[in-house]
Amino acid sequence: METKTMNIKVEKAKTSKIGQVDFDNLAFGNVFTDHMLVSNYKNGSWGVPEIVPYQPITLDPSAKIFHYGQSIFEGMKAYKDEKDAIWLFRPMDNCRRLNISAKRMAIPEIPEDYFMEGLKALLKLEKDWIPQTPGSSLYIRPFIFASGNGFHASPADEYMFIIAFAPSGAYFSGKVKVLIEEKYSRSANGGVGFAKAGGNYAGQFYPTQLAVDKGYNQVIWTDDNTHEYIEEAGAMNIFVRINDTLLTAPTSDRILDGITRKSILKIAENKGIAVEERKIAVSELIEAAKDGSLKEMFGAGTAAVISPISTFGFRDVDYDLPETPNSYAALFKKRITDIQYNRAEDNFGWRFKV
Numbered sequence: 001m002e003t004k005t006m007n008i009k010v011e012k013a014k015t016s017k018i019g020q021v022d023f024d025n026l027a028f029g030n031v032f033t034d035h036m037l038v039s040n041y042k043n044g045s046w047g048v049p050e051i052v053p054y055q056p057i058t059l060d061p062s063a064k065i066f067h068y069g070q071s072i073f074e075g076m077k078a079y080k081d082e083k084d085a086i087w088l089f090r091p092m093d094n095c096r097r098l099n100i101s102a103k104r105m106a107i108p109e110i111p112e113d114y115f116m117e118g119l120k121a122l123l124k125l126e127k128d129w130i131p132q133t134p135g136s137s138l139y140i141r142p143f144i145f146a147s148g149n150g151f152h153a154s155p156a157d158e159y160m161f162i163i164a165f166a167p168s169g170a171y172f173s174g175k176v177k178v179l180i181e182e183k184y185s186r187s188a189n190g191g192v193g194f195a196k197a198g199g200n201y202a203g204q205f206y207p208t209q210l211a212v213d214k215g216y217n218q219v220i221w222t223d224d225n226t227h228e229y230i231e232e233a234g235a236m237n238i239f240v241r242i243n244d245t246l247l248t249a250p251t252s253d254r255i256l257d258g259i260t261r262k263s264i265l266k267i268a269e270n271k272g273i274a275v276e277e278r279k280i281a282v283s284e285l286i287e288a289a290k291d292g293s294l295k296e297m298f299g300a301g302t303a304a305v306i307s308p309i310s311t312f313g314f315r316d317v318d319y320d321l322p323e324t325p326n327s328y329a330a331l332f333k334k335r336i337t338d339i340q341y342n343r344a345e346d347n348f349g350w351r352f353k354v
């Protein structure tokens with residue numbers, strides 16, 4: 001990897017939108033800051049990133065993103081502590097994962113210093129946009145898409161890498177009711193489920209809408225081959241607590257290697273909680289729900305951190321989870337957010353000062 005002192009050009013926005021934002025009532029990801037970072041891939045290499053005013057992009061109707069879906073993204077957050085210091089959480093992991101996704105989608109990899117130095121420069125410029133209200137953060141969306149032209153079904157020769165920011169409140173409110181999906185699949189062996197590729201999410205919308213129409217909030221994806229094992233909760237990794245053992249499905253071609261997931265596994269190990277990374281059968285869940293040993297289920301991902309599940313549905317039967325005192329969900333959420341917001345010691349080396 002080449003490292004050079006980077007001179008990131010900044011074109012400032014003429015006016016700021018920040019005065020129009022109600023920071024006490026932020027939704028998730030629908031307000032954007034004044035600037036974005038852009039790098040263009042042309043003639044076989046990525047250009048030095050530049051910061052420009054946040055604005056629409058003009059593309060040719062034949063741009064390959066529209067036809068062949070070469071599009072990948074990341075999701076991360078910046079946090080502001082009480083002393084106005086800015087923190088990231090394991091940002092190099094996002095950078096590396098973006099390039100893992102890039103490789104699978106035949107997209108050229110972004111140099112790590114363009115990602116990291118570009119992100120830091122944009123964060124410093126937009127620091128006033130990082131909310132300080134509890135639970136709020138600056139959501140960071142790095143993404144790459146095929147901007148090159150042509151109807152020929154082949155990888156594009158031009159791409160855009162963009163980082164945009166959205167000050168955001170908490171992601172989910174309350175516990176979620178989920179439906180175990182037996183017909184549709186999110187991903188398959190040899191497929192792109194492990195990549196944060198745009199099409200993975202498009203493919204989830206229809207089955208999720210069917211579940212919503214039945215009164216659920218989310219779908220639990222099962223393996224595409226037998227539909228007997230649970231794999232992910234919507235766009236989150238899934239955790240189950242049976243008695244005092246924490247279970248999660250092992251990562252694979254089909255399952256995204258979540259940073260929240262692996263942080264939870266480390267914290268659990270550190271706290272002496274028994275952990276099993278193994279296939280979790282739907283039949284095992286149902287048995288555990290019936291005999292009372294199923295204590296908790298939750299999704300894990302950057303946006304919500306932890307999303308506790310109150311009920312799961314399977315073949316028209318709903319199984320309610322108990323209210324478990326001293327839940328693992330609450331413990332992990334507190335430990336992770338305390339590290340993220342610089343409220344507690346970080347003995348894992350995850351917090352990154354901007």
Ligand SMILES: *Cc1c(COP(=O)(O)O)cnc(C)c1O
Nearest residue numbers: 235236237256258259260301302
């Ligand atoms: C992003 C994502 C996750 C969570 O990953 P984090 O790194 O924890 O945010 C899990 N599953 C899917 C399908 C995802 O897209």
